[in-house]
Amino acid sequence: MDAQEFKRALKNINTPRKVMHAGSLHYLDPIREKYVPATPEEEVRQKILQYLMKVLRVPKQAISVEYLLSKAGIDSKNRADIVVWYYEPNDGYWYALGVIECKAPDVDIMTEDVKEQVFGYADDLLVDYVVVVNGVYSCCWLYDNRDGYKNLLKKLPEYQKMIDKDVEFDDYYKTPERFKFEELEANKYNLINERSILGEKTNPDHLTFLTNLYDCLILDKNEMPKGKYRYFELVEDYGVRYLKVGNSSGGKYVGYYRSFKVRKNGQEFFMNISIFDYGSESKDHNILTVSSDSKGKNHNSLQYSLKKVGKIGNAFHFIHKGNLTCGKWGACKISEFKEFLTKKAPFLLKNGKIDLGTINNNRLLCMNDAEIVKFIENILSYALIRDEYRDLVDAKKRKEQSYLLKLTTPKISLIP
Incomplete structure (x- = not known):
């Protein structure tokens, strides 16, 4: 300072x-x-x-x-x-x-x-x-x-x-210049060799698109429009922050995130999106992660495996099966979660599948681009709903556990 x-x-x-x-x-x-x-x-x-x-x-x-x-x-x-x-x-x-x-x-x-x-x-x-x-x-x-x-x-x-690692950089810190769209193909290994964001086994057919998407999240100076979306209110596209976010297995994702100030049910909090190499040298195992500090500390809400992104021509489709883990209670039933999702955000379901959006890799992606805006809206909404469902399951399981404990606890008579 x-x-x-x-x-x-x-x-x-x-x-x-x-x-x-x-x-x-x-x-x-x-x-x-x-x-x-x-x-x-x-x-x-x-x-x-x-x-x-x-x-x-x-x-x-x-x-x-x-x-x-x-x-x-x-x-x-x-x-x-x-x-x-x-x-x-x-x-x-x-x-x-x-x-x-x-x-x-x-x-x-x-x-x-x-x-x-x-x-x-x-x-x-x-x-x-x-x-x-x-x-x-x-x-x-x-x-x-x-x-x-x-x-x-x-x-x-x-x-x-x-x-x-929630820090603010000094004004001298200059955001690197983005590649032009026509430069992406020639520099598609940049996120592996120069910036160490993606793993060496990343599908080569995905590299140009993932470079475009990552640079959109981290380097683009445009902002996602503020306002009320279908499942939350976007208070502000806050830009890039350097964070350390833990996951359920005890690991940490440390690096640059695009952060969004979100308001839901009268509460305001940050949601953050980034891309990381999951750390597997032998597999294509990169992830897009969505985290939130809605409970006071950043936690991982969604960890999406990028090798599962579908590709048809220049179009990349983000589909999710609906699998999630609810803390110590283990894996949740996908069918029950989908029922919950149908009630909360039916716009995320298409032909029985959880559809997070399609992005065409035919131009330089920007944060105010219609496809990107829809994708960000969908993936933030999906992460919020996953956290809500985890809380619901946790409350239900604790109530059941408490009830069973009462049934199995012997009654002690106070009369000799």
């Missing part, structure tokens, strides 16, 4: 009170729980600690100060100023999420020496976020340790958004 915005952000942040200790002014550090000399650099560090806890809602136990890298098994005597951690419940470990380097106000934080220092810590700790501050200026990057790729962010997001 720029200097003025950063100053405003820190203006109301108070450092711990300075006290005399061992003959000089000290702060009582809330993380290290010890007295530290009140130097100009330490004042910056203390303000940032308060900012992390009070503004960004980072739990105290998720912060380390002057973290010795050797504690992470790194052969180094260096210490990182501040490390932010997150807990991964799937394996029970804490992982480094971000590293913050604090400098005194008179230090230029954009010198190569400073950046080399903090990105060195980032490489060692395998973090996603790198921040340098001096109390006047700050710079924050989203960092990819695999290839050193970094994007400047407007600011460090709140803690949960850090974990979800």
Whole structure:
């Protein structure tokens, strides 16, 4: 963030009170729980600690100060100023999420020496976020340790958004130029070789279309029209966000999504669409995923296997069987789900099949294109209905479970 915005952000942040200790002014550090000399650099560090806890809602136990890298098994005597951690419940470990380097106000934080220092810590700790501050200026990057790729962010997001990688890029970030339609065929392997979006076994007959569709979602500057659609209201085509969304098997889809602000039953929330390689090297197993934060945290609502897209000439047909899993209750009956779908959104059914739309790959696809608008409407509606049905099944199963528990619980007489 720029200097003025950063100053405003820190203006109301108070450092711990300075006290005399061992003959000089000290702060009582809330993380290290010890007295530290009140130097100009330490004042910056203390303000940032308060900012992390009070503004960004980072739990105290998720912060380390002057973290010795050797504690992470790194052969180094260096210490990182501040490390932010997150807990991964799937394996029970804490992982480094971000590293913050604090400098005194008179230090230029954009010198190569400073950046080399903090990105060195980032490489060692395998973090996603790198921040340098001096109390006047700050710079924050989203960092990819695999290839050193970094994007400047407007600011460090709140803690949960850090974990979800729900970030805003700085204005300097330029959206890459799209291929022209006549260039798509010659560049159809771009999503495999250059951008690592699709798997190597992707059907070659689908590549040109999938490149067109992906670039429409991620690179197109046109917007899907706002307004009331048949099953929801589109508040805003929010554009592209970088997110981390979990799936039911414990995996994560991390990358760029096209996000939509949606309103349904008086509630407003994000729905997100993107395309990913499912991770199978031996199969054509790419997916189009639809996620939602309607329950407070992004969850995967629909995972559509793109190898199932039907192709006739230039027309690509998105048909779905209706299979879905309802959490711990396992697979749902397709026939019962289709009955529910018939009542909720009969426009998604055609000749007994769930028809999500047809897209002709005969021009450059855009977000305000009629076929794309209909497809997005259908696939968002379908994802919403799948979530509704899961909630219905969950409530029904819990009620049945509670009833059975009452039947099998022995009655205890209070009369001796």
